[in-house]
Amino acid sequence: MKPTLLLIDDEERILRSLAMLFRGQYALIATTDPGVALRAVTEQRVHVVVSDQRMPLMRGADLLKQVRARSPHSMRILLTGYSELEAVVASVNEGEIFRFVNKPWDAEDLRHTVRQAAEIAESLFAAGPAAPPQPETGQAVAPVDHAAEAILVLDDDAEIYKTVQDIVGTSQPVLWARTLDEALAAFEREAVGVVVSELALGGQSVTGLLKMLKAEHPEIVTIVLTPFADVSVFIGLINQGQVYRLLPKPLRRGAFSMSLASALRHHRLLRTAPALRAAHAVERIRAPEESSVASRVMGFLTRMRRAGAAS
Template identity: 40%
Template sequence: MTKKASVLFVDDEKRVLRSLKALFKPHYNIHITTDGHEALEIVKNNTVHVIVSDQRMPVMTGVELLRQIKQVSPTTMRLLLTGYADLPAIVDSVNDGEIFRYISKPWDNDDIIKIVKKAAQIGQEQAVNTPAPIATSEKQDIELLVIDDDIETYNAVQEIIGQEYTVKWAATLNSAFDILTQGKVMVIISEIHVADEDITLSLKLMKQHHPNIISIVLTHFNDAQSLIALINQGQIFRFLPKPIRKPLLTNSLNAAIQRYRVVQQQPELLIRHSVEEPKPNKMTSGIMTFLNQIKPSQKIQIH
């Protein structure tokens, strides 16, 4: 593509906007504003491939802005840029804004350039080639996997959706991998710590190598930095706190199943789920051995 992508930066600090404009102007068509309402008008009246918004702004927060942007321009890639590790805002950025990346202030120039470049490439491709997602209620043989050593999570999911779909339960990571290698699971509902084991790396690698599997994290865990890593490296679809709130879980399960259906119809949307590669550790090779056993029919490649 020869045309420059359009990027919109929203921040209530003009000095931040000046810095971002100077950094990106040589490569993109840049819009800047300090006002969330003006940002919405810019997106409504222009093709905007990427929006990068601060969180803590007067009148309208970044999460609220990105939530509205998702409605008016679903192909626009949404990034949150903030200097505050505000856990409720980060959770909302996943659940309401469905953001592509979370960027911390102060940013590293090389990192933010790389992130915006990737988002712009996806945004341009989607704006040109991707039709609006097709809503469907068509019955499909969808399996859900609960990964949690607390059976109450399985019971809650089974009660909500078990009459329509097959719900399986794994109380350990190894038993989860055994189920996954059968190649039928489309939605995962997972704790972060299972049987005293941190499984965040597994969730990240799962999304990297099997992007069509939709992940919901349901946990007592409340560390902001770990959640940021799950956004950037795991593209989790929803983050839900424990204790379980049935209405919130019900809405999230239905939304996850609908997202899976849409991705099956339009696999080109999977590029929006591309993730940063997590840093490898001594467990990586063992996890990959299991992930590579997932049947090819369950894989959709991102090009």
């Protein structure tokens, strides 16, 4: 049977164009009505949902949040002609989307993205029912099996490190790195489950590090804290880094505590259920300045693997 692809856009013209792009390859559901879309994912197996962001009845990010709650295995793609910061952040924090695609889309890239998403969804559905997404709470997460994973803070600001320490108490080790070298050394010393990171350390971008980590270790969950509001950087972190949360600075402790607890739970789920890691497949890194950092990180991770195999 063909995988099911649900397309939703309030403009009939765009909906027809999308449907033509995928006709014959999928069992298609095309609608302008968010209610129809939500009934579809509730009543049948829908592998991929491609939603526009700007719709009069419901924002795409809000729709995909509800899709996630009703059908966690359905892969979610947000399509928009407006690179709005609010939409990008909401698509991560609320919808936990697979990809953010700008209009006008590249037909071959979009076909590839949907095909990859459908293959992932098929493997997830085959693995069995998913637990419904858990509501975020600020409750501390206790260590499991006496092997608490470390939280690594990548930030020049000591207050962020102290805040994380204060939130988790003794339940998790908290590491702090202020340079890329310190970050790599921390990964060598400890098993890291969650990374809390700014986008730069000592004036050097760490986005290449965050993206390569997700590509090589999808069980590591990343929270980005930054006042920086470059939408293109955030889109790259979604598509190439599958960042778990984007939170603004100055930090709001309540929201951060909930996100940190949720990230630890999500890491443990990915660690104990490897089949779910497929949903965090990432695009290749494209920016040359990030590729150089990624190559360095890749060399480091390769040496770690060899050392582990030798021991």
